[in-house]
Amino acid sequence: MDEKKVMLSGIKPSGDLTLGSYLGAIRNWSARAEEFDCYYFMADLHAITVRQKPADLRRRTIEQLAQYIACGLDPEKNTLFIQSHVPAHAELGWVLNCYAMFGELSRMTQFKDKSAKNADNINGGLFTYPALMAADILLYQPDYVPVGEDQKQHVELTRDIANRFNHIYGDTFKIPEPYIPKVGARIMSLANPEAKMSKSEDDDPGRVTLMDPPEVIMRQFKRAVTDCDACVRYDPENKKGVSNLMTIYAAATGKTFPEIEREFDGQLYGAFKTAVGEAVVELLRPIQEETKRLLADKAYLESVCKNGAEKAGYIANKTLRKVYKRVGFVAR
């Protein structure tokens, strides 16, 4: 049997997952395990580059793990773990800091954005974040790193760091490719259909989180921005709000755009928005129930974390030992 290609992605537990992340990405992840050997981790080391409340960080890390499993990521078929449970990330992160240049790190868009937003806490971790991310990736010698547009620059830098290291010491790291998933809907904010539905902003009227109760979901959809020609028609150029709602409805029900246009022909937006809200409530209901069931089963979640960290640690340590040897550290 052919070896499966390896894929790895990290998720920063710094905000609640939304309908946008589910329909746009997570929903398609369970099927990937057939084709790829997949690693997913909760990037808690990365989360603390911005100040977090300890209790919130701990709760969110576990909650997100439970949500991923509830969304279909099977811990038997994927390696799921918490970044801080595998010390090799921090260890290789340090080493790679010594192969990431000040100039490169200074040019990272995310660093510039985040230091503008957190002017009172521009810490060293925020600056060296991409070296840690390079370590996260290179430890597992993956072929692909699925990332959004905003993280592509970090994957590019990871490749540069890996090439630099390989050039000095001989082949050590596989050079990973960014992976831009083909499927997945692009869900926009309900309040501002020009912008993506974002995960980190609280109390955002444009957002539905995976755990929102039905009445909140219905309220968000009733308030959704549309337009004034009272016609449910797919036209992403001129009717952004309505088209976004149609995309959500299509993704939740499996209906096509022409079917949806026929279904709401001659009806007011109110009825359409209610139908979209109800479809989303039904879509999220089983995920919410499963997440709650998992969160109540602490022993199970602990076993997932433990097995995941063991499996990941085994692979990661192999790479780390090779690196330590290459740079000249005395063997233990």
Ligand code: TRP
């Ligand atoms: N930086 C990513 C983000 O902000 C999270 C992340 C950390 C990551 N390490 C990674 C993503 C490794 C992919 C691979 O979303």
